[in-house]
Amino acid sequence: MTGLAVEENVRRYRAIASLCRQAAAFRPLQRCSLLAQANEWEHRAVAELEGHFSGSVTPFERPCAERLQGTTGRESIRREAYSEE
Numbered sequence: 001m002t003g004l005a006v007e008e009n010v011r012r013y014r015a016i017a018s019l020c021r022q023a024a025a026f027r028p029l030q031r032c033s034l035l036a037q038a039n040e041w042e043h044r045a046v047a048e049l050e051g052h053f054s055g056s057v058t059p060f061e062r063p064c065a066e067r068l069q070g071t072t073g074r075e076s077i078r079r080e081a082y083s084e085e
Contacts, residue, residue: 006052010045017041 020038024031 001052003052006048009048013041013045013048017045 017038020034020041024034024038027034
């Protein structure tokens with residue numbers, strides 16, 4: 001799937017999630033169900049993005065990917081400082 005198609009899908013999923021949240025504000029009896037649906041659509045959007053970008057991390061993006069995996073900037077700076085000594 002091309003990047004433009006993924007972008008369009010994500011835009012649609014997030015628009016649907018937004019509509020669910022708006023409807024939840026005006027329909028108190030269905031609020032829980034609508035918010036659950038909004039959450040599901042947001043997860044679909046994230047899954048779509050993750051599916052598109054998995055395995056395509058460039059060297060420039062690698063520090064960002066490390067941060068997302070739990071390595072903070074301070075830890076990497078600290079490691080570099082100790083490795084130079």
